[in-house]
Amino acid sequence: MDEIIREKIKHVKKGDQSAFEDVVFLFQNKIYQHCFRMLGNRQEAEDIAQEAFIRAYVNIDSFDERRKFSTWLYRIATNLTIDRIRKRKPDYYLDAEIKGTEGLNMYSQLPDEQRLPGEEVENMELQRYIHQEISELPPKYRSIIILRYLEDFSLKEISDILDIPLGTVKTRIHRGREALRKKLRHV
Amino acid sequence: MSCNNKEARELMHQYLDGGLPTEEENKLRLHLEDCEACQQHFHELKRTITLIQSAESVTAPEGFTANVMNNLPAEKKRMKYMRWFKAHPVITAAAIFFILMVGGMLSMWNQNTELVVSKEEDLVIDGDTVIVPPDVVVEGDLVVRNGDLIISGTVEGNVTIINGELIDDPLENETLMASVGEINGEIKQVDRAFEWMWYQIKNFFRSLFTF
Numbered sequence A: 001m002d003e004i005i006r007e008k009i010k011h012v013k014k015g016d017q018s019a020f021e022d023v024v025f026l027f028q029n030k031i032y033q034h035c036f037r038m039l040g041n042r043q044e045a046e047d048i049a050q051e052a053f054i055r056a057y058v059n060i061d062s063f064d065e066r067r068k069f070s071t072w073l074y075r076i077a078t079n080l081t082i083d084r085i086r087k088r089k090p091d092y093y094l095d096a097e098i099k100g101t102e103g104l105n106m107y108s109q110l111p112d113e114q115r116l117p118g119e120e121v122e123n124m125e126l127q128r129y130i131h132q133e134i135s136e137l138p139p140k141y142r143s144i145i146i147l148r149y150l151e152d153f154s155l156k157e158i159s160d161i162l163d164i165p166l167g168t169v170k171t172r173i174h175r176g177r178e179a180l181r182k183k184l185r186h187v
Numbered sequence B: 001m002s003c004n005n006k007e008a009r010e011l012m013h014q015y016l017d018g019g020l021p022t023e024e025e026n027k028l029r030l031h032l033e034d035c036e037a038c039q040q041h042f043h044e045l046k047r048t049i050t051l052i053q054s055a056e057s058v059t060a061p062e063g064f065t066a067n068v069m070n071n072l073p074a075e076k077k078r079m080k081y082m083r084w085f086k087a088h089p090v091i092t093a094a095a096i097f098f099i100l101m102v103g104g105m106l107s108m109w110n111q112n113t114e115l116v117v118s119k120e121e122d123l124v125i126d127g128d129t130v131i132v133p134p135d136v137v138v139e140g141d142l143v144v145r146n147g148d149l150i151i152s153g154t155v156e157g158n159v160t161i162i163n164g165e166l167i168d169d170p171l172e173n174e175t176l177m178a179s180v181g182e183i184n185g186e187i188k189q190v191d192r193a194f195e196w197m198w199y200q201i202k203n204f205f206r207s208l209f210t211f
């Protein structure tokens, strides 16, 4: 996978747009999902995920090929989501909740086989609740919890993605876990 | 029921991050055996992680990739050149060298705009036009730079016109005189090649610097 991406990026750097199309296709679900978890709703997730890919394309020359492309892409996406969260108007949360609920309702009407079964949690309502609780964490904890437990990055990789020291990642993941423990202990 | 053992809390998190040495792990285990509050806390943390991992999954909406591709900025010409130059450094260096060389030649050329004739005896110079009169025979080669040439007489050698052209004698046509100018050698006009080259170079510079 990494080798394929590396080749594709070389072609993109030479100006081959169709190679970039392949890259978008390979990462679209991951990046969209990451944005969805960071932002909590589908509409914003789609906007920001699109924007992340466009930024990656425009700035491809500044990407250092010795590094991991996914790390770089997640960094762009994460920074954009955090910017978006900062720019939200105070009355935003009400809207988001309605929008988010619509999206989730649509989702919960999907036929059973399209759902991804949670190991312990079969209940769609509970999955929604957990998603909700994660997306209400302060962004600096939220991004780390998502990257660690939902995107499966190591702490070292998270430190690269967010461009913060490993020690800070550890402190924040501890606090994030504690915050979620309090919210989820009675589930 | 609570426990103020902050170290135990810290050890739990280190354990969850996978960086706990055996000695410390034993310390944590010993404490957990004795402390129900910490047992409960540890259990809740582990369960929290399991719960987080079961958060809703989503996939990108249909047409996502196509939308991204449609919204990419059209690649600017300049970017294309820059990309190309970066990808082909040797050719770029050669091209720059060529441009400088030709540019240097041109500026030398342009500095020299005065009419120059290789020999002036017996020839008539009328403004920018050099005339070989009907009764004149030029023995050797004739070079005219930055001017036109009318030959009514005879040139025994080669004729080279740089940055000018050979024009017919208007009088000759009007009066239908029989005596046609004669060139016994070859005639060469440099200006057309020069103009073509200049045009090419101007085009190249234009596409490079003025978008």
Ligand SMILES: [Zn+2]
Pocket: B003, B004, B005, B008, B031, B035, B036, B037, B038, B039
């Ligand atoms: Zn204890």
